[in-house]
Amino acid sequence: MKFFIFTLKSKIKLMPVLCAIMLIFMGSFYIIALNSKNKIINLEIYFDEQDSKNNMIIGLINGTASTKSNLSLSTSYDLQSSQSKLEDGDIDVLIKVPANFYNSILNSENKSATIYFSPYLSETEKGIFTSLTKSSADILSYAQANIYVSDSIMDSNMSSRNYELNRYFLNEVLNREDEFKTVKSEKDNNLIIIYITLLISSIIFANSKSKNYIDVYAHLIVKGYNLLAINILEILSNAIIFAFITGLILFFQKIPLNTALFLKLMLINLFIASLTEFIAIVFKEGASFCILILCIVSTLSSGLLLPRFSIFLNAYVTPVNLIMANTLISYSIFALYTIILILLVYFKIYRNFRY
Structure with a gap:
């Protein structure tokens, strides 16, 4: 417990820097969104x-x-x-x-x-306009089908043909909601913004990871601590700070918290906390660069600033796509990722002790 409190205190000291980064990122995103909105x-x-x-x-x-x-x-x-x-x-x-x-x-x-x-x-506006024109072309192709069908059968069944075609197309128009599906909601956007903000904040944690953590862990093990417990305490201390940042975002965005949203945010916090610990231990001095690349890829794949490329749409098991899927299965995969990361951190440190 003393180790957990010590670790948490050391990370609380980083809060001013984290808040500054969060304000810069959220402010930049707000300005970009405001300029492109309406x-x-x-x-x-x-x-x-x-x-x-x-x-x-x-x-x-x-x-x-x-x-x-x-x-x-x-x-x-x-x-x-x-x-x-x-x-x-x-x-x-x-x-x-x-x-x-x-x-x-x-x-x-x-x-x-x-x-x-x-x-x-801007590229965002170009992408939106291009998507609209592509959709219009698709609609036109359906309209052309009616013209070609009518032309091919010429005058046969003329008395009933137009009536039947009009009845079919009017039914399709009146029930046009059935032809569309929601691919993104405001709630999903908020979750993705929180995910990317936490990912950016994790750069500070990765940099603050002590280079001689093996010696610290060895001292704790001598005192009776379990290595897996040490890893979990490190991750929990990260998650608590991330939870505080998440709370600030929810407060400023005026997002009401319910049980389902709380569980989703808890999983996202634990995943980022585990990912931070894994990257800090595996990549060491290159941890910041690795997280920065993840931030860029996540931002591009989210569609928040630019239209999503097909390569990101097809990557179903990426964290951003799992958040956007917003299903029980997607968050179950999130939980599985978190457990795998915790175990990978444990085995990596265990190997460092052995060799």
């Missing part, structure tokens, strides 16, 4: 030819609540003027619609509209 994108559509359908497209975009609140839309028939505005940053996105665009959809020629981004547009 940003209205200035979009200009250049039409290569004047067509009555152009106004229909403009009316459709302006009449959709989800787009008109995020887009400032303008039209142009002067490509050179539009490109100049794009280069000067007066508009964020330019879409060039080629001539005979609408007929190309009907006859399956499918002429492509070209999208140009302003050099001043």
